[in-house]
Amino acid sequence: MNMPATNPAVEPPISEKSGWDRAIASRSFLFGAAITFLVAAMALISFFWTPFDVTNLVIANRLKSPSVQFLFGTDHFGRDIFSMIMIGARNSIAVALVAVGIGMAIGVPLGAWAAAKRGWVDEILMRTNDVVFAFPSVLSAVMITAIFGPGAINAIIAIGIFNIPVFARLTRGSALSLWSRDYILAARVSGKGATRITVEHILPNILNLLIVQGTIQFSLGILAEAGLSYLGLGAQPPMPSWGRMLSEAQTMIALAPHMAIFPGVAIILTVLGLNLMGDGLRDAFDPKLRGEN
Amino acid sequence: MSWFLTRRLVSLLVTLLFATVVIFAVLEIIPGDPARLMLGINATEEAVAALREQMGLNAPLVTRYLSWLSGLVTGDLGTSLTYSSKVSELIGERIWISLPLALLALFLSTIIAIPVGLFAAARRGKASDTGIMAATQFGIAVPNFWFALLLVYIFAVVLRWVPSGGFPGWENGFWPALLSLAMPAVSLALPQAAILSRVARSALIEVLGEDFIRTARAKGLTKNQTLWNHALRNAMIPVVTIMGLQFAFLLAGTIIIENVFYLPGLGRLVFQAITQHDLPVVQGTVLLLVATVVVINFLVDVLYAWIDPRLRSSTR
Amino acid sequence: MTMSMKRSVLAGAAAIFLSATALTTPAFAAKDTLVMGVALEPPHLDPTAGAAAAIDEVVYANVFEGLTRINENGEVIPALAESWEISEDGKTYTFKLHAGVKFHDGSDFNAEDVKFSLDRARAADSTNAQKGLFAAIENVEVVDPATVKVTLANPAGNFLFNLGWGDAVIVASETAEANKENPVGTGPFKFGKWTKGASIEIVRNDGYWGKPVALASATFRIIPDAAAATNSLLAGDVDAFANFPAPEALPQLAADSRFAVVQGSTEGETILSINNSKPPFNDIRVRQAIAHTLDRQAIIDGAMFGQGTPIGTHFAPHHPAYNADLINTYPRDIEKAKALLSEAGFAEGMKATLQLPPPTYARRGGEIIASQLREVGIELEIIPVEWKQWLEGPFKGDFDLTIVSHTEPMDIGIYANKDYYFKYDSKPMQDVMAKLNETSETEARYALMKEAQSIISIDAVNGYLFELAKTGVWNAKINGLWKNSPVQANDLTGVSWSE
Numbered sequence A: 001m002n003m004p005a006t007n008p009a010v011e012p013p014i015s016e017k018s019g020w021d022r023a024i025a026s027r028s029f030l031f032g033a034a035i036t037f038l039v040a041a042m043a044l045i046s047f048f049w050t051p052f053d054v055t056n057l058v059i060a061n062r063l064k065s066p067s068v069q070f071l072f073g074t075d076h077f078g079r080d081i082f083s084m085i086m087i088g089a090r091n092s093i094a095v096a097l098v099a100v101g102i103g104m105a106i107g108v109p110l111g112a113w114a115a116a117k118r119g120w121v122d123e124i125l126m127r128t129n130d131v132v133f134a135f136p137s138v139l140s141a142v143m144i145t146a147i148f149g150p151g152a153i154n155a156i157i158a159i160g161i162f163n164i165p166v167f168a169r170l171t172r173g174s175a176l177s178l179w180s181r182d183y184i185l186a187a188r189v190s191g192k193g194a195t196r197i198t199v200e201h202i203l204p205n206i207l208n209l210l211i212v213q214g215t216i217q218f219s220l221g222i223l224a225e226a227g228l229s230y231l232g233l234g235a236q237p238p239m240p241s242w243g244r245m246l247s248e249a250q251t252m253i254a255l256a257p258h259m260a261i262f263p264g265v266a267i268i269l270t271v272l273g274l275n276l277m278g279d280g281l282r283d284a285f286d287p288k289l290r291g292e293n
Numbered sequence B: 001m002s003w004f005l006t007r008r009l010v011s012l013l014v015t016l017l018f019a020t021v022v023i024f025a026v027l028e029i030i031p032g033d034p035a036r037l038m039l040g041i042n043a044t045e046e047a048v049a050a051l052r053e054q055m056g057l058n059a060p061l062v063t064r065y066l067s068w069l070s071g072l073v074t075g076d077l078g079t080s081l082t083y084s085s086k087v088s089e090l091i092g093e094r095i096w097i098s099l100p101l102a103l104l105a106l107f108l109s110t111i112i113a114i115p116v117g118l119f120a121a122a123r124r125g126k127a128s129d130t131g132i133m134a135a136t137q138f139g140i141a142v143p144n145f146w147f148a149l150l151l152v153y154i155f156a157v158v159l160r161w162v163p164s165g166g167f168p169g170w171e172n173g174f175w176p177a178l179l180s181l182a183m184p185a186v187s188l189a190l191p192q193a194a195i196l197s198r199v200a201r202s203a204l205i206e207v208l209g210e211d212f213i214r215t216a217r218a219k220g221l222t223k224n225q226t227l228w229n230h231a232l233r234n235a236m237i238p239v240v241t242i243m244g245l246q247f248a249f250l251l252a253g254t255i256i257i258e259n260v261f262y263l264p265g266l267g268r269l270v271f272q273a274i275t276q277h278d279l280p281v282v283q284g285t286v287l288l289l290v291a292t293v294v295v296i297n298f299l300v301d302v303l304y305a306w307i308d309p310r311l312r313s314s315t316r
Numbered sequence C: 001m002t003m004s005m006k007r008s009v010l011a012g013a014a015a016i017f018l019s020a021t022a023l024t025t026p027a028f029a030a031k032d033t034l035v036m037g038v039a040l041e042p043p044h045l046d047p048t049a050g051a052a053a054a055i056d057e058v059v060y061a062n063v064f065e066g067l068t069r070i071n072e073n074g075e076v077i078p079a080l081a082e083s084w085e086i087s088e089d090g091k092t093y094t095f096k097l098h099a100g101v102k103f104h105d106g107s108d109f110n111a112e113d114v115k116f117s118l119d120r121a122r123a124a125d126s127t128n129a130q131k132g133l134f135a136a137i138e139n140v141e142v143v144d145p146a147t148v149k150v151t152l153a154n155p156a157g158n159f160l161f162n163l164g165w166g167d168a169v170i171v172a173s174e175t176a177e178a179n180k181e182n183p184v185g186t187g188p189f190k191f192g193k194w195t196k197g198a199s200i201e202i203v204r205n206d207g208y209w210g211k212p213v214a215l216a217s218a219t220f221r222i223i224p225d226a227a228a229a230t231n232s233l234l235a236g237d238v239d240a241f242a243n244f245p246a247p248e249a250l251p252q253l254a255a256d257s258r259f260a261v262v263q264g265s266t267e268g269e270t271i272l273s274i275n276n277s278k279p280p281f282n283d284i285r286v287r288q289a290i291a292h293t294l295d296r297q298a299i300i301d302g303a304m305f306g307q308g309t310p311i312g313t314h315f316a317p318h319h320p321a322y323n324a325d326l327i328n329t330y331p332r333d334i335e336k337a338k339a340l341l342s343e344a345g346f347a348e349g350m351k352a353t354l355q356l357p358p359p360t361y362a363r364r365g366g367e368i369i370a371s372q373l374r375e376v377g378i379e380l381e382i383i384p385v386e387w388k389q390w391l392e393g394p395f396k397g398d399f400d401l402t403i404v405s406h407t408e409p410m411d412i413g414i415y416a417n418k419d420y421y422f423k424y425d426s427k428p429m430q431d432v433m434a435k436l437n438e439t440s441e442t443e444a445r446y447a448l449m450k451e452a453q454s455i456i457s458i459d460a461v462n463g464y465l466f467e468l469a470k471t472g473v474w475n476a477k478i479n480g481l482w483k484n485s486p487v488q489a490n491d492l493t494g495v496s497w498s499e
Helices: A019-025 A027-048 A081-117 A119-134 A137-148 A152-179 A182-189 A194-230 A242-250 A258-285 B002-029 B034-039 B045-054 B061-073 B087-122 B127-141 B144-158 B174-208 B211-218 B223-261 B266-275 B279-307 B309-313 C002-017 C053-059 C111-122 C226-234 C247-254 C284-293 C296-304 C324-328 C334-343 C360-374 C387-392 C412-416 C427-438 C442-458
Strands: C033-038 C068-070 C076-078 C081-086 C092-097 C137-144 C147-152 C189-195 C199-204 C217-222 C259-274 C350-356 C378-384 C401-406 C463-475
Touching (some): A027 A081, A081 A119, A081 A242, A081 A258, A119 A152, A119 B002, A137 B002, A137 B223, A137 B266, A152 A194, A182 A194, A194 A258, A242 A258, A258 B127, A258 B144, B087 B223, B087 B266, B127 B174, B144 B223, B144 C226, B223 B266, B223 B279, B266 B279, C033 C053, C092 C111, C111 C137, C111 C147, C247 C259, C259 C284, C259 C360, C284 C334, C284 C378, C296 C463, C350 C360, C360 C378, C360 C401, C360 C463, C412 C427, C412 C442, C427 C442
Parallel strands (some): C350 C378, C350 C401
Antiparallel strands (some): C081 C092, C092 C147, C137 C147, C189 C199, C199 C217, C259 C401
């Protein structure tokens, strides 16, 4: 969420000096960043404080409509839905963030390696990629949780595995085009090894691309986590999760529609925020792509 | 072209073969003895051992993989551990729900997305374009199962227009069956339509910037004529590509939606089979879904190459 | 009782959550079809080769019949046997069979089929899930085509009741092996079609020997989810649930004049099962602390929306021998619970796992119990499991705590079996149950039953929560569905539509 702040300097050959400035000037980026910041802040605050303790079930308070006391109402166990959404944000963000981290940590080096080596390494890595890519993400997630049992950690692994080929492909594709550039050729002629070139020239130049893709994968991760939790395969009780809140709300939708509405809105806002941010960043870095999905 | 085709075909087969290894290996790790699962809790150890032998579970890993693979080639996917039917029959029954559902969702998503994309592209930069693009952002962010919940509440519970779930079967009439697929298809289609209309819009905008369009305009065609006659046809390439990918996604995306609507389709079959450790069904269904994705990717590649000969020389 | 544990658990699973009947869309003439919602799909349809209650919920009394059958009130009535005579010593039963009975494949039913079915069920290689029902049989003899003589090794007072179980139905030798996929019985309904994962249809048997049924066909639609159950009723897709799985929707349904909401009794004692052989739960102070912590009403309200009767022991409250005072053996008292725990050496608290099978009572009840036990420092890790995992784990004694409803009638005898999954080993309890088996006089039996209830309550063997309610919800125009569930069945033989 604080990606702009951690952005390292961008290397000169591809001119993007003003990329971040442009991003900050873009309305959609600002709007998205604001929403994302809000959700992240909610998640952080929940570590120290929530309006109510969600592990303490007060059955007498069950199914209360939204009010001053219970901002978003209560669920069938008398838990405060606002507090649950705060803690659920923590869960969603953690799962999606770590999953994207796994995808990047494994996918980027693999993609860079494939681009640097070409030949059979490239072929094998990309074929493996195709195979992993061919497994629909929900399907592989369900299989993984079937092996290791349901839970937040296994949801992370499942979503993370699906992120690997995304980053591997992206890195390989953009690295390949960089390898043919003159300044890389110059570096090779001067005797730099492939690893060194990758670290010094290739990676810094695709960093922005990775950040944009990372933002998009982050939002996909939030959706994927919600889907898994909805199926009962994500974080387990008493840890609240947005997806599970929705599946619990399902039987009570006629009785307590607020149970379904607020977690749904939380998911939509978070994903929307991240997507707007991602779009804003992409527009800023690559005006040619403006407006493309 | 034929060299390219051969190359891609070989790579398709290698990918598929690789996928069978992955599926087989992953399912080997899943705990639980299939023989015991079939016989139940009261079965004696001898009975379980006998069944293990009979099912060939005691054979070495490689032997079992090869026999599964040779079964695949002949269309024999084995027998379900929870139902006493052939896996191929189960899949054969259920695909008639998932396939129409995915096609219906794809159809809905397309008939919504193309006009919307066209409209937005034609009014690029105007307020209506901005509004549509904001709406599509929203559409992408909506989880389809949440949207499904709202649809059930509004149309099945409050208005009682459509069934809330379940499937009457095609043999009980075309319309009732189609009606029971309506809400699931709409829930699946909405986020996809949002994505597709964005793709369509930017593809159109790109094409509109190209020379031949300017030539067409110069020849005196109106803006709308240009859009319809030239731009749309050329912008179809990326749109069709995305549609191919979406179809694969939709087929797998039915796992959650079929669970919301209690549709006895492939998604539900595979989900139930996984939770009940019905390995032959899981293997068969997962392989089918994966093969669908791989084949569609292949077709998309071929289509690309056919349209743009420059791509034939590279491996993507 | 002990031999039917498996059944009790599976029946619990299935019986409780599912079973429903419903009628379809409105018609102009009097309706003669019914769509009933059931929560679990049967693995196959042969009641003589499987323990799943979901099988009986489709075929019992509808497709298959036995010599006797059990009615809505739990009484034994004649079925394929027109009448019977019991010898003086109680060891010989002579059954007179109905004439003119045919199986659905057109073949005649006669004494040979009875001998085949009973011998098959009790054979050494039998796959019958309830072989114990037939344990007393020494010999089955065909006297003439319409008469069968069954000789028992010892007198068995409940033999006629046993013959009324779904596991004791009569099948034909030619079709017995194929019954799993294509059941052929003698009942008033024939098997129609099974769409795997979706529904099972049965149709009227026009050649039925007895009173013809009013329904032309009935469909059991498999709806495993509570939300879908509610919606399917409201939308009119399903006309009845004999056992409605979503208590939260009952007020809404009861207020809707289209539906009848019918409360009946079940035999389902819902308990927090404790592994009595595993430290620290082998320490009675820990179990007592748990008992002092449980707030039954909160569990019933929160998990079942008020549907259920609190129990203080393992016994059905509607039984005359039930001891209602035991609800107060360990009243809710957090301070006392904490004191007991620190006495047992857990002043700093403790951790344990709580495995929860799929039904609502377990999944929701488990969250509430975890929250309650946290108040005294017991941290529970909640592990949701499928029934298969539950049978392989907790039911084999591999667990700390779990929640399950025991739906077997009069099953307090499980507490005399030290190998039963919660591993309770008590000489006094075993003695009382042994004495009960030898006692025939009602008052004396009741006294022993009360004593047994008291022993297990005081020993805090398990956390006794509540007796499940059986709530049927169906179209108000349907007559003849069962109110109570003495056995797991959806008997549609008397069902009709008014108008």
